Amino acid sequence: MAKKFKNKTIAWLEYRLPIFSVLREALVDHPTPRNLNYWWNFGSLAGITLIIMIVSGLMLSMHYVAHTDLAFDSIEHIMRDVNYGWLIRYIHSVGASMFFFVVYIHIARGLYYGSYKFPREVLWWLGIIIFLLMIASAFLGYTLPWGQMSFWGATVITNLFTAIPLIGDNIVTWLWGGYSIDNPTLNRFYSLHFLIPFLIVGIVFFHIVALHKFGSNNPTGIDLNLKKEKIPFHPYYTIKDFFGFGIFFIIFSIFVFFIPNVLGHPDNYIPADPLVTPAHIVPEWYFLPFYAVLRAIPFKLLGVLAMLGSIFILFVLPWLDTSKVRSCRFRPIYKQFYWIFIFNFFVLGWVGSKVPEGHYLIISRISTAYYFIHFLIILPILGKFEKTLPTPINIFKISKYKK
Amino acid sequence: MIQISNKRKKIKSAKDRRNFLKLTTMSMAAAGTAFAVWPFIDSMNPSADVLALGTKEVDLSNIKKGTSKTIKWRGKPVFIKHRTEVEIQDARKVDLNQLKDPEKDEDRVVNPEWLIVVGVCTHLGCIPKGQMNGDVKGDFNGWFCPCHGSHYDSSGRVRKGPAPKNLEVPKYSFINKNKLKIG
Numbered sequence: 001m002a003k004k005f006k007n008k009t010i011a012w013l014e015y016r017l018p019i020f021s022v023l024r025e026a027l028v029d030h031p032t033p034r035n036l037n038y039w040w041n042f043g044s045l046a047g048i049t050l051i052i053m054i055v056s057g058l059m060l061s062m063h064y065v066a067h068t069d070l071a072f073d074s075i076e077h078i079m080r081d082v083n084y085g086w087l088i089r090y091i092h093s094v095g096a097s098m099f100f101f102v103v104y105i106h107i108a109r110g111l112y113y114g115s116y117k118f119p120r121e122v123l124w125w126l127g128i129i130i131f132l133l134m135i136a137s138a139f140l141g142y143t144l145p146w147g148q149m150s151f152w153g154a155t156v157i158t159n160l161f162t163a164i165p166l167i168g169d170n171i172v173t174w175l176w177g178g179y180s181i182d183n184p185t186l187n188r189f190y191s192l193h194f195l196i197p198f199l200i201v202g203i204v205f206f207h208i209v210a211l212h213k214f215g216s217n218n219p220t221g222i223d224l225n226l227k228k229e230k231i232p233f234h235p236y237y238t239i240k241d242f243f244g245f246g247i248f249f250i251i252f253s254i255f256v257f258f259i260p261n262v263l264g265h266p267d268n269y270i271p272a273d274p275l276v277t278p279a280h281i282v283p284e285w286y287f288l289p290f291y292a293v294l295r296a297i298p299f300k301l302l303g304v305l306a307m308l309g310s311i312f313i314l315f316v317l318p319w320l321d322t323s324k325v326r327s328c329r330f331r332p333i334y335k336q337f338y339w340i341f342i343f344n345f346f347v348l349g350w351v352g353s354k355v356p357e358g359h360y361l362i363i364s365r366i367s368t369a370y371y372f373i374h375f376l377i378i379l380p381i382l383g384k385f386e387k388t389l390p391t392p393i394n395i396f397k398i399s400k401y402k403k
Numbered sequence: 404m405i406q407i408s409n410k411r412k413k414i415k416s417a418k419d420r421r422n423f424l425k426l427t428t429m430s431m432a433a434a435g436t437a438f439a440v441w442p443f444i445d446s447m448n449p450s451a452d453v454l455a456l457g458t459k460e461v462d463l464s465n466i467k468k469g470t471s472k473t474i475k476w477r478g479k480p481v482f483i484k485h486r487t488e489v490e491i492q493d494a495r496k497v498d499l500n501q502l503k504d505p506e507k508d509e510d511r512v513v514n515p516e517w518l519i520v521v522g523v524c525t526h527l528g529c530i531p532k533g534q535m536n537g538d539v540k541g542d543f544n545g546w547f548c549p550c551h552g553s554h555y556d557s558s559g560r561v562r563k564g565p566a567p568k569n570l571e572v573p574k575y576s577f578i579n580k581n582k583l584k585i586g
Contacts, residue, residue, distance in 0.1 A: 152529065155527070155528040155529065156527040156528060156529065156550065157527075158528070159526075159527040159528035160527065162525075162528075173448065173449060174444075174447055174448050175447075176449075177447055177448065177449055177450065177453070178449045178453045178477075178478060179449065179453070179477035179478055179479060180477065180478030180479045181478075182453075182478050184449075184450065184453065188447065274475070274478055274479070274480070275473060275475060275480050275530065276530070277529045277530040277549065277550065279549055280549065280550075281529065281550050295551055295565075297565075298564075298565050299565070299567070300526060300527075300565055300566070300567045301567075303565065355549075355552075356551060356552060357552055
């Protein structure tokens with residue numbers, strides 16, 4: 001089965017450590033569905049973004065100082081004095097937004113084509129774990145510049161833990177290492193912010209192992225049994241992924257070089273002041289939908305549980321969606337609900353950025369309710385009653401019902 | 404035959420012994436691990452120097468009736484409000500059944516003229532507005548938290564919004580008429 005390596009050194013090492021055959025299987029020979037569309041580019045885009053974040057973060061860590069008196073100034077030192085410091089910092093801060101942008105599309109693709117269904121449930125779980133780690137890392141990283149939004153964002157989020165009955169206050173004191181967000185907090189946040197990306201790398205490894213067990217899902221969502229339905233990863237998908245990188249880097253660069261602060265909040269250029277709360281605390285754009293869920297509910301503990309639930313519900317999605325058909329292409333009714341769900345998610349993001357009063361509060365409550373109704377009521381029932389279109393036997397036989 | 408069944412019994416008891424040993428060893432290991440992990444967890448709790456910054460004295464003589472002052476204690480703001488007669492009366496005539504976290508005003512103050520509360524919203528830790536002249540004081544003439552819209556009255560009790568509890572009253576005592584010790 002294993003091809004021999006011609007190069008003697010490689011063959012010698014391969015005999016003792018089968019690294020080259022593993023890499024060749026994963027990056028060269030891996031049989032990949034030949035009908036993948038561009039939505040399948042976003043996995044590799046997430047991978048390259050992770051690498052960019054780790055490298056730029058490493059360079060920043062050589063100049064950043066995690067101390068409440070010095071953190072803000074050290075960021076300005078990076079921006080003004082360090083060679084290309086401005087570039088590296090903007091790559092890192094814009095990169096965080098790019099990472100979420102790419103991963104949201106990656107998740108949305110999974111939802112549309114039913115990639116979470118049997119036998120890819122664990123692959124899906126690992127993806128959600130990566131998403132949760134990304135959320136933690138982004139939140140911790142946003143604290144480090146020690147601006148007003150850093151400080152107050154950290155205050156609001158760590159205070160979520162006070163919602164835990166009985167031991168909530170002790171947990172928050174433990175998280176803070178004091179009676180308020182202060183130097184011990186900043187130090188440990190920096191430490192954890194450094195750690196988490198490497199945890200993500202570890203989970204990504206398992207994500208890929210699980211992916212390669214059954215191979216990628218594909219736009220038709222059917223199981224591919226014919227050999228000719230698949231093509232080797234290299235050169236077909238390496239080249240396609242590189243093309244995707246090119247487009248992505250152009251967009252990334254537009255943000256880095258022309259509008260690096262457009263996705264941030266101007267208040268974070270004000271040094272943190274523990275005695276003044278900004279008039280309107282908003283998280284980064286990628287947290288807004290979940291922030292809206294938190295604020296929609298007038299009871300603290302319930303609000304926190306709903307916010308966590310809105311992500312954790314994804315873990316049981318493979319069982320909530322009772323339909324045997326994976327892809328939206330053959331689920332005409334689910335397709336409508338899918339787009340309503342996406343629209344509703346945008347609505348949540350939009351109200352998350354508004355002050356929760358008056359009609360914004362009402363909209364956020366309706367949207368939050370719909371978010372959960374989609375998963376808990378629509379999906380289980382739809383799978384039982386929806387009349388799906390006939391799926392093709394293989395990807396060459398296109399269903400006659402397809403437009 | 405007898406010999407065989409004896410042998411079986413021996414094997415069975417040996418298995419039981421083995422299971423017992425496994426179980427006790429594992430529970431000891433688990434307990435030991437728990438003890439070993441504790442120092443690591445506790446190292447994240449407030450350190451001695453943080454704990455030492457426990458108390459603070461405040462001069463009250465320059466806080467006029469009807470105004471308030473914010474001081475920093477344990478890294479958090481503390482609101483010191485010199486209440487007027489009207490504010491005290493407002494706080495006292497409230498029906499306790501209307502309150503989310505029922506507490507008498509009398510139980511929240513030592514001297515009714517002085518209300519001392521930690522200025523941290525019990526929802527998610529923002530600092531409510533209402534300390535400065537011209538601030539929004541909310542619907543109940545106390546404080547208003549702009550983050551998620553909680554309203555507090557002139558006794559620092561939550562009256563409206565997502566906050567679950569009243570503003571916390573720190574431990575304090577009056578050293579003399581014009582001197583307050585917090586902590």
